[in-house]
Amino acid sequence: MSTALSNAETVLDASGLTKIYGSGHTEVVAVRDVTLTVARGEIVALLGPSGAGKSTLLTLIGLIMPPNIGRIIIGGATVFDGDRMRVNVRSFRRQHLGFVFPKANLIPFLTAAENVRLAMEINDHPTRAASRRAMDLLEYLGVGERAEHLPSMLSSGEQQRVAVARALANRPSLILADEPTAALDSVRGRQVMELFRKVAHEQSAVVIVATHDHRALDVFDRTVEMEDGRLRDPPTTSPSTAS
Amino acid sequence: MNLAIRDIRHNSGRFVLTTIGLGLLLMLVMGMGGIYRGLVQEATLLVDRIDADLWVVQKDTRGPFAEVSRVPANLEDRVRAVPGVLSSRGFVSHTIQRQSDGRPLRMTVQGLSWPDDDGRWLPIVAGRALGQAHYEMIGDESLKLPLGRKIKLGKDTYTVVGHTRAMNSPAGDGMAFFTLPDAEAIQLDISGEAIRLERSARYGRAEQIDIGRTQPQVIERSLGLSSAIPALGPPSIGAVLVKVRPGVAPEQVRSTIARWPDVTVYSSEGQRQLLLGGIVDRARRQLGLFRILLIIVSAIIMALILYTLTLDKLHDIAMLKLLGARNGVILGLILQQAFLLGVLGYGVAYVVGQWTFPLFPRRVVLIYDDLWLLAGIVVGISVLASLLGIAKALRVEPNEVLS
Numbered sequence: 246m247s248t249a250l251s252n253a254e255t256v257l258d259a260s261g262l263t264k265i266y267g268s269g270h271t272e273v274v275a276v277r278d279v280t281l282t283v284a285r286g287e288i289v290a291l292l293g294p295s296g297a298g299k300s301t302l303l304t305l306i307g308l309i310m311p312p313n314i315g316r317i318i319i320g321g322a323t324v325f326d327g328d329r330m331r332v333n334v335r336s337f338r339r340q341h342l343g344f345v346f347p348k349a350n351l352i353p354f355l356t357a358a359e360n361v362r363l364a365m366e367i368n369d370h371p372t373r374a375a376s377r378r379a380m381d382l383l384e385y386l387g388v389g390e391r392a393e394h395l396p397s398m399l400s401s402g403e404q405q406r407v408a409v410a411r412a413l414a415n416r417p418s419l420i421l422a423d424e425p426t427a428a429l430d431s432v433r434g435r436q437v438m439e440l441f442r443k444v445a446h447e448q449s450a451v452v453i454v455a456t457h458d459h460r461a462l463d464v465f466d467r468t469v470e471m472e473d474g475r476l477r478d479p480p481t482t483s484p485s486t487a488s
Numbered sequence: 489m490n491l492a493i494r495d496i497r498h499n500s501g502r503f504v505l506t507t508i509g510l511g512l513l514l515m516l517v518m519g520m521g522g523i524y525r526g527l528v529q530e531a532t533l534l535v536d537r538i539d540a541d542l543w544v545v546q547k548d549t550r551g552p553f554a555e556v557s558r559v560p561a562n563l564e565d566r567v568r569a570v571p572g573v574l575s576s577r578g579f580v581s582h583t584i585q586r587q588s589d590g591r592p593l594r595m596t597v598q599g600l601s602w603p604d605d606d607g608r609w610l611p612i613v614a615g616r617a618l619g620q621a622h623y624e625m626i627g628d629e630s631l632k633l634p635l636g637r638k639i640k641l642g643k644d645t646y647t648v649v650g651h652t653r654a655m656n657s658p659a660g661d662g663m664a665f666f667t668l669p670d671a672e673a674i675q676l677d678i679s680g681e682a683i684r685l686e687r688s689a690r691y692g693r694a695e696q697i698d699i700g701r702t703q704p705q706v707i708e709r710s711l712g713l714s715s716a717i718p719a720l721g722p723p724s725i726g727a728v729l730v731k732v733r734p735g736v737a738p739e740q741v742r743s744t745i746a747r748w749p750d751v752t753v754y755s756s757e758g759q760r761q762l763l764l765g766g767i768v769d770r771a772r773r774q775l776g777l778f779r780i781l782l783i784i785v786s787a788i789i790m791a792l793i794l795y796t797l798t799l800d801k802l803h804d805i806a807m808l809k810l811l812g813a814r815n816g817v818i819l820g821l822i823l824q825q826a827f828l829l830g831v832l833g834y835g836v837a838y839v840v841g842q843w844t845f846p847l848f849p850r851r852v853v854l855i856y857d858d859l860w861l862l863a864g865i866v867v868g869i870s871v872l873a874s875l876l877g878i879a880k881a882l883r884v885e886p887n888e889v890l891s
Contacts, residue, residue, distance in 0.1 A: 300890070309810060309887045339812020350889050352491075352804050354498030359489060366489050367813045395498070411811075 255318075256418055256451040257283040262305050262315035264298075264474075275301040276312070277474040283453065288445040290462060291455040293471035299455035302471065303421045306453070307342055308334045320418050339368045343412035345422040349404035351396040357383060357407045358392040364414045375414075382410035386440070387433075401428040409437055413444060420444065422454040431460060438464040491817070492824035495801070506793055507829060511836025513789065515844070517782045518837050518862055522845060522852035524775040529853050531658040531763045534581075534598070535756055539609060540729035541738040543579075543754045544745055552581055552726035553658065553759070554766040559751065561668075561724045564601070570744050572736035577601030578725040580671040583661055588639065595631055595664045596657035599671030599725070607650070607665045615650035621667055626650035628662035642677030646670065658767045660850045672724050687711050783865060790873035794826050798877030802884050810886035822877050830870030834863060 264276040276298045283289055291299045304310045306317060308324060317325040319341060324332045351360045361379035366372065383389045386406040388399070396404050405428045412420055420441065426434030438454070438461040445452045445466075454465070462468060470477040496503045531553075543552075544559065544567055551557020567576040580599030585592055600607050606617040607626050615635045618624050625646045627633045637648045646666065655663040666674065678686075687710065694700035694710040732741050738755060746753045754762065764772075798805075805818055838859070845852035 304887060304890065309890075335809065335812045335814065337812075338810065342812075344810060346890065350803075350807050352807060354491075354495045354804075355489075359494070363489060363491075364811050367808070367811055367817065372489075 254284055255282055256285050256287075256320055257281065257306065257453075258316075258318040259306055260316050262302070262312045262317070264301050264305055264310070265313050274474050276305060279315075279471075279474075279476050281306075281469065281476065283451045285451065286446050286449045287466045288442050288452040288454070288464065290465040290468040291453055291471060292457075292459075292468055293455075297471040298474040299471050300423050301474075303423050303453065303455055306419070307344060307421045308338055309344075339364075339415065341418045343415065343417035343420040345405075345409055345412045345420070345425040347424040347427045349396065349401070349408040349428070351404055351407055351411075353396050356393050356395055357388060357399065357403075360396070360407055361410045361414050364411045368415050370415075378414060379410065382413060383407065386410050386437075402430065402433055405429055406433070406437070409440065413440075416448055416450070418450050420450060420452045422452065422456075424456060424458075425454060426456065426458055426461070434458060435461050435464070490824070491821045492828065495821070496825065496828065503829075507832045508836055510786065510790060510793070510829060510833035511840060513782065513786050514833050514837035514862070514866065515841045517779055517786065518841050518854065518859070519845060519848070519852055520775050520779045520782065521858045521862065522841070522854045523848070523850055524772055525853035525855055525858065526851035527658070527768055527771055527775075528764065530656045530660060530851060531768045532760050533655060534657075534663075535759050535763065537609065537611075537655075538579075538729060539731065540756060541732045542730035542742055542745070543756070543759045544576075544728040544730060544751050545726070545754065547750050547752055549752065550762045550766065552579060554762045557726050559725055559728060563751065564725075564728050566748075567728050567730055567745065570741060572732050572741045572744075574731045574733045575604065576728050576730050577605055578668050579727040579729050580668055580675065580725050581657075582671075582675050582726075583657065583659065584641070584674065586639075586641065588633075593631065593633075594661045595627070596659070596661045597671050597674050598663055598665045599668035600665050602667035602669075610650075610652050610655065610665065612650045613653045615648070617650060618665070618667060619649065622670055623647060624649045624666075625670075626652060626665040628652045628655045628664070630656065630662035631664065641674045644670070644673060654851065656851065658763065668725070676724070783869065786866075787869040787873050790826070790829065790869060791876050793829065794822065794874050794877040795880065797825060798822055798881050802880070803889065805881050806884050806886050806888040809884065810889050815882065818881050819878055822874050822881060823871065826870040826874035826877075827867070830866045834866045 259282070260280040262276055262279045263274070266273045266275055279302060291302065293299050301310075305312045305315075308317075308330070311325060311330060314328055315325065316323065316327070322332065324330065324337060351357075352363065355363060358376065358379045361382060362372070362375045365375035365378065380389060380392060383392050386409060388403050388406045391399055391403055396407070399407065405425065409425060412422070422441065426437055429437060441452045441454060442464050444450055544563065545551040545557040546559050549555050549557045561578060564576050564578050567573060578599060578601050581596060583594065583596045585594045587593065600618065602618060602621050606619070608617045610617070610626060612626065613629070615626070618626065623644060623646050625648055627648050627650075629651050633639060633648045635648055635651065638645050639648070652663070657663060690710045691707065694707050700707050700710070730741065730745075732738050742753045742755060745751060801821075808818060841854070845854070
């Protein structure tokens with residue numbers, strides 16, 4: 246089942262998102278009434294200390310976990326409203342979302358190229374085209390010569406670049422990256438951030454990156470800061486714009 | 489992209505060992521079925537090969553295999569006189585155990601109606617059929633008695649002149665074929681003192697009955713050989729085998745002989761059913777129960793193996809779900825591995841079985857019907873065994889990638 250997205254200027258429109266873990270005495274409010282709107286082609290940095298709720302917010306927007314309450318509209322399609330999902334979540338994720346996590350989470354029995362290809366084959370791309378795009382992405386990210394290696398034979402930096410390639414493989418409308426450069430050196434880290442920026446601008450996608458790394462903030466169009474599950478108000482402007 | 493094959497390639501050592509283990513287990517299941525078939529074949533071998541239409545045995549017995557049957561030797565002549573009978577021959581069968589080369593030698597002694605029957609119908613693979621009335625024997629290969637070997641049984645010595653292949657009794661002992669008188673001599677071999685005591689007792693019995701008083705010759709003979717006084721001596725054969733003339737219905741001859749008050753008549757099929765229903769039935773049920781238990785054990789072990797394999801991949805399965813993989817991709821991964829495990833395990837069972845079954849002390853007969861049935865069962869338990877893993881995989885949430 247495919248969900249077509251509109252060409253609306255706003256790709257992500259999340260409002261009133263709240264996520265509560267546990268109940269009673271053990272209740273923890275990880276995300277509290279967050280509203281976030283991101284326009285087409287925009288790359289946004291999600292900043293904040295550990296435990297601020299950045300990762301949880303990404304999992305809510307990425308439909309990995311449902312919010313307790315709130316509404317999420319992606320590309321004009323209401324995917325979550327009130328307290329339930331309005332679309333086939335798995336189908337929506339494979340077509341429109343891309344994820345990068347602090348750990349690469351590659352499938353250990355597939356080579357680097359196969360890991361990238363898998364994301365496309367799951368989304369019904371023809372094998373030959375998928376192979377070609379996987380190689381292009383891996384070469385762009387500087388791991389082309391490692392394409393036929395298993396993840397166990399790659400360094401953590403190389404694994405992370407393969408994970409980035411996998412996230413970009415299906416040309417998603419919304420890319421969610423949680424500390425994607427944690428395992429990379431500063432040069433590679435910057436390269437990945439610039440790749441995200443390029444993807445956002447060239448493919449008119451939205452990229453939201455949760456990061457602690459303040460060295461590459463100039464890459465972002467906008468930064469948003471979180472604290473105690475809330476977005477700091479008002480959102481900060483882009484450092485590049487500010488300068 | 490076939491995820492199951494790639495996962496197996498990545499963990500090939502573990503998969504191979506698991507397959508071998510499962511294969512050996514399935515080999516036991518296969519072997520149990522083969523032993524049962526071997527049992528049936530051995531039980532009915534003689535009935536199938538001996539080429540008789542009717543078996544005449546002691547009245548109201550189910551002899552000569554299912555229970556002891558004793559009929560007088562001259563019954564052979566009475567039967568031959570019945571209209572429609574082409575030939576009749578005596579049948580003697582009993583099992584003996586002797587020492588040979590320091591090892592116990594068990595054999596089932598079969599009597600052949602020499603000279604009408606010299607054993608030419610037997611599957612002789614070396615040597616020849618019987619060539620004289622006494623002191624020759626044809627032995628099965630499993631007895632491990634070489635051609636020309638002389639063996640003392642009772643008071644006489646017999647020479648092995650021929651070898652048969654796969655001629656075993658229902659108990660699994662190799663068969664040895666002698667002429668009827670030799671088979672009887674081996675069966676009735678008793679010590680000189682026992683013979684003297686029996687003659688004396690027989691003389692005493694003869695003196696006290698009318699025939700002894702009125703026929704002095706009987707009294708005289710009672711002190712001689714048993715074979716010289718068949719009316720007084722013990723019955724000496726187990727059954728009489730009847731072959732009817734071409735064009736005559738065996739049932740017609742059977743109904744004639746069945747009216748005699750001292751015998752019971754069975755067709756070959758009836759004799760076969762007696763064997764299967766009596767000797768083989770309990771073993772069949774026992775082996776059947778063992779097979780069922782082994783299949784259940786195999787299914788449980790397969791389920792545990794597949795569950796463990798699935799547990800090892802839970803993180804990857806969560807990642808697949810996060811990437812948006814359909815349930816079919818995940819089910820395919822588990823089911824294909826289960827299927828491969830079953831098929832390869834079955835292959836190992838078959839190949840190793842071909843190599844080891846001939847070394848089993850009892851015959852193991854693999855027939856295609858049984859092999860296909862077991863293959864179907866293996867596929868079935870592969871699917872069933874994977875259900876546990878599938879249930880676990882389907883419950884995995886994509887957010888487990890983050891843990």
